[in-house]
Amino acid sequence: MSTFDERENAFENKFAHDAEMAFKAISRRNRAVGTWAAGLLGKTGDDVAAYELEVIKADFEEEGHEDVIRKLVKDLHGKADEATIRAKMAALLVEAQTKLMNEG
Structure with missing residues (x-):
């Protein structure tokens, strides 16, 4: 295998790793923001876990995080x-990224 092929494989592996880490961080952020929002809504027990899943599912509606923000704005109206x-989501994303980096 040539040096060029090795470098190409290394870049492809790094890209795949970075994409996986980004997906994991966003998923963790969505779960955490779901937990936070569930608390504001007065949910407890199994209802918290169910709401977390609703928030995670909302993120699959379109590219980016605007779909999650729309859901939360609607659900948290007045709260x-x-x-x-947006500020909470940004802070939780940084927290999720930090935790992922510390895990290895």
């Missing part, structure tokens, strides 16, 4: 505004 939701 949290859009700016608060």
